[in-house]
Amino acid sequence: MNEDAQKLNALLDFDLLKKLVVGIGEVSEITGIPTRKIRYWEEKGAIQSETNIEGSTRRYNYLNVKKMLLIQEMIDEGFTLDAAIKKVEKRMVTLNDAFRRLADTVPDTEDKE
Amino acid sequence: MNEDAQKLNALLDFDLLKKLVVGIGEVSEITGIPTRKIRYWEEKGAIQSETNIEGSTRRYNYLNVKKMLLIQEMIDEGFTLDAAIKKVEKRMVTLNDAFRRLADTVPDTEDKE
DNA sequence: ATATCAATTGTAGTTTATTTACAATTATAA
DNA sequence: TTATAATTGTAAATAAACTACAATTGATAT
Secondary structure, eight states, X not given: OHXXXXXXXXXXXXXXXXXXXXXXXXXXXXXXXXXXXXHHHHHTTXXXXXXXXXXXXXXXXXXXHHHHHHHHHHHHTTOOHHHHHHHHHHHHHHHHHHHHHHHTSOXXXXXXX | OHHHHHHHHHHHOHHXXXXXXXXXXXXXHHXXXXXXXXXXXXXXXXXXXXXXXXXXXOBBOHHHHHHXXXXXXXXXXXXXXXXXXXXXXXXXXXXXXXXXXXXXXXOSOSOOO
């Protein structure tokens, strides 16, 4: 069980993956959601970007982007933004959890050789 | 065997992951490698950024970043840049392969409902 | 020591990306 | 048609990244 995560981690480096945060322009290209809309959603509390330093630019991680895609899906299906947010939020719990579980897997041992 | 990848894909969405490309500043923060050095390495052919549109900014995907980290490791161990590149290139074959295998896993079926 | 080459770093001036803050538009339901 | 939700437009300012120069550092050979 944890062995699988171990193997996966060797292949994928979740520690690195967690840090892969992209700018708003990139997110827009990836998802097809206009930057203006992304900012609007953020105002509304639908998503929250990582902004380490104040007065800097927005950064989004994998899960942020995933969430946006899910919200857009819901909206396309006819839900209101608020409803979509609530629905997606529930789904995200699972994803966050699974992701955290994978990310927290301690790599075999840092010092090789 | 493919079932594992299937399950993993539901959790991770490699299709999305492939598209998560970060800017040079972000890479620098993540890896600790100065932006100037990253550009230099790119000149030397050690790495190649994705630059969709000409006259735009550099973008790096997960594997690019991973490669930089590996190269830096080699250099820290005393290898020359050229030697490091060759060594890492060999390792990357495996990673690229594994990654591609995961990424190419066809999601269950696009149209649900 | 010094010449040589690899590796890295510095930076000015310019281009590209993002932000904020204002307002306008479109869509939907009462 | 009025009210509210959702989205979009944009100008001016700030941040991030680019290029193209050159300088510096470090190791190795002469």
